Amino acid sequence: MLLKSGKVITKLLIQTRKMHLLHDKTYINGQWISAASNKIFEVLNPADGSIISTVPDMDIEDTQKAIESAANAFETWKNTTPKERSYFLRNWYNLLIKNRDNLAKIITLESGKPLPEALGEVNYGNSFVEWFSEQARNVRGEIIQSSTTTKKILVEHYPIGVAALITPWNFPHAMITRKVSPALAVGCTCVIKPAEDTPLTALALLELAEEAGIPKGVLNIVTSGRKNAPKIGKLLCESSLVAGISFTGSTQVGKILYKQCSAGVKRLGLELGGNAPFIVYNTADVDKAVEGAVTAKFRNCGQACVAANRFLVQEGVYDSFVGKLVDRVKDLKIGCGFDSGVRIGPLINRAQFEKISNLVGDAVAKGAKVVIGGIPAPKIGELFYEPTVVVDVNKNTMLFSEEIFGPVIGIVKFKTEEESLDIANGTDRGLAAYFYSEDIKQIFRVNRNLEAGMIGVNEGLISTVEAPFGGIKESGIGREGSHRGVEEYTYIKYTCIGNLE
Template identity: 65%
Template structure:
């Protein structure tokens, strides 16, 4: 076992979430959680986890492969035979304990998240609160899943409809929200009687480990919830086995559209249930009736949260010609004052990009735009004076349709400004792609609010707001942005099937 201990020393004043001071925390090597046991990889290999802000080692986890995956699947399959027969009240109580334990350990989870993802401590605490809200929500919803009695046309028959858990579910989650993406999926599946095998993002597995420690203490029976940590090199094979195994009834994946298509095709031979929350290219539209100060604040929230590394981050900012200059002046002034730095430093608003591949992508997108005539209003280059993976918050104007930033998701701190004249033109631009996750717009014209909201071809719309996620709301997209919904009362649908029972000769 790797026996190095790295002490990360930091101290910060209280932020907004009741945090006081932070102590020196040792990050040690961790194990994965399978069948109620903390285990190493069958191969004996480990994966190092680094802080993207500093490049320092923050811990290690097992580098698991398909051999470990099969053990996890077998364990989940065996556990399902009893977990499916637990009462809704029993599942609700365990989920509630899990929620309470993560609430008690919020600061620790947030600190680990900041250390391995680079996001600010304030954002990490916000994510823990958000992720916990799904466990709370589904702990309550577990007892609200109801069937139906449908009146029969034959007086001697009764028609009964009820929901049953589909079985073992593979949950493949990304690095950018290492707490919320696990809890949003797992709590829904567990609440209705499914068992789960969780494969977290390769860059941020330590948060997942901490979540599992809380799950173990909450009292989930062995095999009900399992964790597979692995390197990027083993991820594809693990995903393939989860998709093709006859013991796995469903897959839920959050990540890129490209990978989502691969998983979709791998599930096809088994006609497997699949939920996909994939990429987006969100538009942020500001109409001439908008409150510009609120629109600017919404733009900053929508774009720069997690350094722009969110699937619902706005990419194309469509500004009506009448107020284009006024909006841009206010926006650029705000962007210039954003603080870039280590997530543990007080006041940090923009952390690093997650890895070198993402840094190169953002740099390439900006360079492509500039080479084709875009104008840099602020930023436009790596912030290498701060650290290897930092990129300056950037605003580009003179954007045209032949630029990468126009048609593809940048997944970084880059705002691309496009002006338009009419509402029809704005909708044409916003809808002119093959993804449809989220869009945002600002308008004080109530008729326009209803028209635009109706005509935007996306699964989620933010009107006069830059942050739309909530446990009570159905999260998901249309077109190539995915299938299914997470959160809300609809969040259980990916994890249950409907059984119809006909009682005859009554």
């Protein structure tokens, strides 16, 4: 299997290098450029450690140029009509559709996710460009009745200015399009800082944006390795030319950015970490719950902010659920994302691999039992970890209290509905939650009491462009997607026209 995968990857690397979408330079002010220092860093394939490409390792000097480029472009872009912005976004969407197969290959190469999942991400990410191309012409103000006959009250939306977008590695296409599209739709310009693990997808997206005719300076991208990332983030937060920050990533980093933005009281959108409960009640359809669990947990090898994290199963269906779940997990093929039938790819990097190993080790040391998996899969590759189910998880374990971001299910048995809600809500995170029940009264009762920004009821896949995406508590501020997505990039101007006698 390893030899076959190696040959497949080598062949795809050769093919990909011939793609016009694969760049070794970054894009600022309509030009493909190197870092001012000429430094580069390597982008690795997590499936086998091979070097896919190199990209510029930029610093705050390069970032300042990107910010100034976006600020200059804003003076023109803000005066374009909604119809014009809609046209550019639609052109971009059409090119994204045309190139979706190549985009998916790049995603699989640099993130490791199975190719069918990469295609799913491309379709999902493209949907935001389509959606906001339509929303551009539907941002509406108000005329409000005044308390006097001599005044007229007008309320309008205006673009905030330059938006700095800091995106994660786990969905390198969708996290960019979900932020860029509403920003462009309302007249903002952008500086994009993609994750150091997956910059190639971001560069491919900007290649297609350029082909779509989006004017120079409207979109700019800053690539950097881990060493320069904190300084770049600080500059984006503190620059007086940047009007707003949108960040998707860990709560820890989000808090740092939150503090740094306070100096300029910037518009801030944060989509941070989760600790999603997945509750199975006695009233559930167990077969549906098992399928939902596999979807909610193992997509992208568990590396998703909305992935189910704490599995709570009521004692009446506990044995049935665990037995069927283990049988289902046995069928999950692990391997290179380009191999047919693979459901579980590699973890993104060594740090993530070691984290998963430590979480499972800590749980077992505190009395938990591994039913299936629980070990690395070195015969496939250094960053592969077998899909795992752990039972009898102690609530004091790291596996239960921390966001896992890996292919591990930890299960806790509970007795009553009240107990399940106490456990589910006993966290400072509140991004997503899932529960299964066929009792309609219980569905509305539990839904009302769960503390999360997004809830899946008898459903393990909840993300869609039409719905507002975001959490509560320390899982973030603001919403992405839906008609509300544009609100993060506009400010409201109230105008009072008086003396209308």
